[in-house]
Amino acid sequence: xxxxxxxxxxxxxxxxxxxxxxxxxxxxxxxxxxxxxxxxxxxxxxxxxxxxxxxxxxxxxxxxxxxxxxxxxxxxxxxxxxxxxxxxxxxxxxxxxxxxxxxxxxxxxxxxxxxxxxxxxxxxxxxxxxxxxxxxxxxxxxxxxxxxxxxxxxxxxxxxxxxxxxxxxxxxxxxxxxxxxxxxxxxxxxxxxxxxxxxxxxxxxxxxxxxxxxxxxxxxxxxxxxxxxxxxxxxxxxxxxxxxxxxxxxxxxxxxxxxxxxxxxxxxxxxxxxxxxxxxxxxxxxxxxxxxxxxxxxxxxxxxxxxxxxxxxxxxxxxxxxxxxxxxxxxxxxxxxxxxxxxxxxxxxxxxxxxxxxxxxxxxxxxxxxxxxxxxxxxxxxxxxxxxxxxxxxxxxxxxxxxxxxxxxxxxxxxxxxxxxxxxxxxxxxxxxxxxxxxxxxxxxxxxxxxxxxxxxxxxxxxxxxxxxxxxxxxxxxxxxxxxxxxxxxxxxxxxxxxxxxxxxxxxxxxxxxxxxxxxxxxxxxxxxxx
Amino acid sequence: xxxxxxxxxxxxxxxxxxxxxxxxxxxxxxxxxxxxxxxxxxxxxxxxxxxxxxxxxxxxxxxxxxxxxxxxxxxxxxxxxxxxxxxxxxxxxxxxxxxxxxxxxxxxxxxxxxxxxxxxxxxxxxxxxxxxxxxxxxxxxxxxxxxxxxxxxxxxxxxxxxxxxxxxxxxxxxxxxxxxxxxxxxxxxxxxxxxxxxxxxxxxxxxxxxxxxxxxxxxxxxxxxxxxxxxxxxxxxxxxxxxxxxxxxxxxxxxxxxxxxxxxxxxxxxxxxxxxxxxxxxxxxxxxxxxxxxxxxxxxxxxxxxxxxxxxxxxxxxxxxxxxxxxxxxxxxxxxxxxxxxxx
Numbered sequence: 001x002x003x004x005x006x007x008x009x010x011x012x013x014x015x016x017x018x019x020x021x022x023x024x025x026x027x028x029x030x031x032x033x034x035x036x037x038x039x040x041x042x043x044x045x046x047x048x049x050x051x052x053x054x055x056x057x058x059x060x061x062x063x064x065x066x067x068x069x070x071x072x073x074x075x076x077x078x079x080x081x082x083x084x085x086x087x088x089x090x091x092x093x094x095x096x097x098x099x100x101x102x103x104x105x106x107x108x109x110x111x112x113x114x115x116x117x118x119x120x121x122x123x124x125x126x127x128x129x130x131x132x133x134x135x136x137x138x139x140x141x142x143x144x145x146x147x148x149x150x151x152x153x154x155x156x157x158x159x160x161x162x163x164x165x166x167x168x169x170x171x172x173x174x175x176x177x178x179x180x181x182x183x184x185x186x187x188x189x190x191x192x193x194x195x196x197x198x199x200x201x202x203x204x205x206x207x208x209x210x211x212x213x214x215x216x217x218x219x220x221x222x223x224x225x226x227x228x229x230x231x232x233x234x235x236x237x238x239x240x241x242x243x244x245x246x247x248x249x250x251x252x253x254x255x256x257x258x259x260x261x262x263x264x265x266x267x268x269x270x271x272x273x274x275x276x277x278x279x280x281x282x283x284x285x286x287x288x289x290x291x292x293x294x295x296x297x298x299x300x301x302x303x304x305x306x307x308x309x310x311x312x313x314x315x316x317x318x319x320x321x322x323x324x325x326x327x328x329x330x331x332x333x334x335x336x337x338x339x340x341x342x343x344x345x346x347x348x349x350x351x352x353x354x355x356x357x358x359x360x361x362x363x364x365x366x367x368x369x370x371x372x373x374x375x376x377x378x379x380x381x382x383x384x385x386x387x388x389x390x391x392x393x394x395x396x397x398x399x400x401x402x403x404x405x406x407x408x409x410x411x412x413x414x415x416x417x418x419x420x421x422x423x424x425x426x427x428x429x430x431x432x433x434x435x436x437x438x439x440x441x442x443x444x445x446x447x448x449x450x451x452x453x454x455x456x457x458x459x460x461x462x463x464x465x466x467x468x469x470x471x472x473x474x475x476x477x478x479x480x481x482x483x484x485x486x487x488x489x490x491x492x493x494x495x496x497x498x499x500x501x502x503x504x505x506x507x508x509x510x511x512x513x514x515x516x517x518x519x520x521x522x523x524x525x526x527x528x529x530x531x
Numbered sequence: 532x533x534x535x536x537x538x539x540x541x542x543x544x545x546x547x548x549x550x551x552x553x554x555x556x557x558x559x560x561x562x563x564x565x566x567x568x569x570x571x572x573x574x575x576x577x578x579x580x581x582x583x584x585x586x587x588x589x590x591x592x593x594x595x596x597x598x599x600x601x602x603x604x605x606x607x608x609x610x611x612x613x614x615x616x617x618x619x620x621x622x623x624x625x626x627x628x629x630x631x632x633x634x635x636x637x638x639x640x641x642x643x644x645x646x647x648x649x650x651x652x653x654x655x656x657x658x659x660x661x662x663x664x665x666x667x668x669x670x671x672x673x674x675x676x677x678x679x680x681x682x683x684x685x686x687x688x689x690x691x692x693x694x695x696x697x698x699x700x701x702x703x704x705x706x707x708x709x710x711x712x713x714x715x716x717x718x719x720x721x722x723x724x725x726x727x728x729x730x731x732x733x734x735x736x737x738x739x740x741x742x743x744x745x746x747x748x749x750x751x752x753x754x755x756x757x758x759x760x761x762x763x764x765x766x767x768x769x770x771x772x773x774x775x776x777x778x779x780x781x782x783x784x785x786x787x788x789x790x791x792x793x794x795x796x797x798x799x800x801x802x803x804x805x806x807x808x809x810x811x812x813x814x815x816x817x818x819x820x821x822x823x824x825x826x827x828x829x830x831x832x833x834x835x836x837x838x839x840x841x842x843x844x845x846x847x848x849x850x851x852x853x854x855x856x857x858x859x860x861x862x863x864x865x866x867x868x869x870x871x872x873x874x875x
Contacts, residue, residue, distance in 0.1 A: 361775075367773060370769070375767065378767045380788050389776070390774040442774070
């Protein structure tokens with residue numbers, strides 16, 4: 001093969017989706033090429049057409065709803081658009097492989113992992129049972145699954161998220177493809193695992209010599225793992241070039257905005273005389289594990305174990321940790337949404353022994369904003385109803401509700417007229433503003449923010465963080481900011497609590513923890529996240 | 532907010548419902564028949580709609596007039612079908628009869644042939660073996676079937692949704708005990724219970740409704756319970772709890788509207804099941820009291836009088852029409868509530 005001809009060449013590709021009279025142009029025009037052994041990153045925010053482009057390379061789009069009005073995709077000199085389905089089947093999984101974002105749903109839960117990997121080999125290579133098994137075991141070793149022999153007959157649910165993603169990679173690499181399409185391969189994983197997976201991919205790339213098309217929204221990942229980058233925006237390729245060039249000297253305003261939108265700055269200055277608002281002492285949330293006929297408690301799952309924190313008015317406490325570390329459980333326990341043991345003092349009032357009824361009037365003082373802006377708004381209620389719901393619980397008179405809703409919508413930078421519309425008409429960022437407005441309208445003194453920016457694009461994230469800081473300065477609200485994203489936490493919190501498996505790892509002022517982490521776990525976390 | 536101002540989600544549902552043409556026209560057809568039969572007294576009755584006697588207007592359908600009012604001899608209610616009374620009235624005025632001049636229990640004494648009489652110009656669907664007009668009985672029978680089914684469906688839905696909601700929302704022990712009780716209860720043989728009961732009391736409409744209700748509310752419990760299980764962990768439910776909303780508020784404002792989708796989709800099918808059950812009880816003779824206009828009784832008559840096919844055929848056509856319409860409406864409703872269905 002001539003080394004000068006690219007392995008994959010996409011030229012002026014466009015993708016249309018049509019249903020009835022509706023015509024949506026997902027990709028307007030994009031051209032790029034990948035050479036053998038090279039890594040190209042497609043970067044863009046959600047809805048920019050990255051995944052659609054990738055899926056059209058494998059012709060995996062729902063044809064004929066989807067169509068390519070123009071353009072060509074050439075793989076190894078052969079045109080892919082219009083190739084017969086039989087021909088495509090020999091290419092998929094053999095010469096071009098793909099890894100998907102969700103390791104939870106991309107594996108069949110009813111088959112063992114060895115069977116799923118073995119199937120890919122059998123389909124394209126054939127061979128007898130023994131040789132396939134041998135090959136599968138080698139692959140499991142290759143992708144770094146420890147104790148591969150014992151894991152050989154495991155079902156997907158017995159593996160962790162990172163291990164599942166490794167199995168997915170093993171399946172994709174089974175036939176040593178020329179091109180690997182990695183569609184957000186690490187988005188669903190914790191930072192430390194994310195780093196391992198990306199390092200694994202680079203290592204395997206050197207071993208096998210395949211090209212990688214990396215699709216991601218995470219600029220941090222791009223910077224460290226791709227040689228060339230193609231920035232997509234609204235179905236167009238805005239800028240293309242070597243990663244260094246694009247990051248150092250971005251030419252297009254959109255690229256500049258994207259690169260500039262890394263959360264920065266520091267927390268709102270804190271009044272040193274601020275009164276203490278919340279004291280949590282030795283908080284425990286233990287879920288009993290029951291066994292046997294008599295359902296005796298044999299052990300506990302310690303979701304939150306012995307956590308003590310305190311918070312003054314107007315202060316932000318960042319809580320970081322990987323998934324399953326008990327961050328959210330801690331938040332729910334403070335709000336008394338789940339039962340806990342330990343002392344909780346809010347505004348000099350012990351609240352841990354209050355029952356739900358006596359605690360109810362206090363709820364207006366402590367609010368919560370959730371991660372998923374799609375799930376946290378009732379789809380059957382208008383925005384006005386959603387925001388006014390808290391008011392109607394805590395304030396009897398209906399008269400001022402409308403005024404207050406308008407006021408709070410203006411405060412979160414939304415048009416007050418939207419109060420008559422329904423949640424599905426809004427984007428993720430707007431919904432998160434609505435969720436913040438719902439919490440804010442009660443004028444609380446403490447808001448627990450449970451991953452409020454994790455489901456949003458970077459540029460929107462920065463806007464929401466700015467909004468939160470503004471509100472804090474204006475109203476002196478205290479935040480407990482729960483996140484797995486260290487960059488976000490760094491830019492907003494005064495103090496930081498690092499959690500692992502329900503336990504406190506490190507607790508101190510943000511600057512101190514970042515500059516001088518005391519524990520090895522904290523260091524590891526920071527290295528993985530901030531590079 | 533007015534009822535005409537539908538939320539976008541309901542507008543979409545209505546559009547999907549209309550898109551299913553078969554279901555949409557079935558709904559219209561069914562509504563028309565149902566409304567007509569609701570006013571069965573004005574359609575098929577053995578009393579005239581309007582009587583003009585001595586330049587005075589009488590409304591026999593609505594009010595009871597003694598025969599003496601029209602110059603007769605008895606102080607009992609006037610029998611307008613009696614030739615003597617008819618002559619008295621016609622001499623001094625006129626009578627306006629409904630399109631079918633028989634009620635469900637009118638016994639026709641002047642049939643040209645022995646009962647059951649075949650269809651004729653007077654009795655469009657013939658008469659049954661007790662010389663009563665079949666068409667009149669079908670109209671009243673349709674009404675009582677649908678009303679019974681509606682009453683049963685609505686009341687069993689209310690109970691079923693309430694029980695399912697409580698089990699699903701609170702979960703744990705309440706759910707466990709509730710499920711076991713339902714399992715035991717649903718094991719009871721309904722039919723035998725009805726047979727035993729009908730030897731104690733004469734089952735009327737309300738008795739039957741009550742007994743059937745004892746067993747039919749369980750159909751929806753599992754459905755609603757599952758919906759509540761799913762929905763109680765939604766973030767907007769959590770958010771509502773964090774706002775300080777009471778459990779009852781969360782159930783009624785946040786979870787129930789979502790759980791209702793499954794319920795409404797299921798309702799037309801409960802309705803058809805209720806009609807079928809009532810018909811079969813009537814057929815066996817354990818249903819409505821003797822003489823009531825019931826389709827099941829008509830089916831039984833058809834079986835006993837094989838020589839009079841109009842009896843069986845009328846019952847069969849009425850029942851199959853009614854059930855088919857309801858199933859079509861149910862299918863359209865199912866489409867309407869299907870979030871994956873496209874409007875285009």
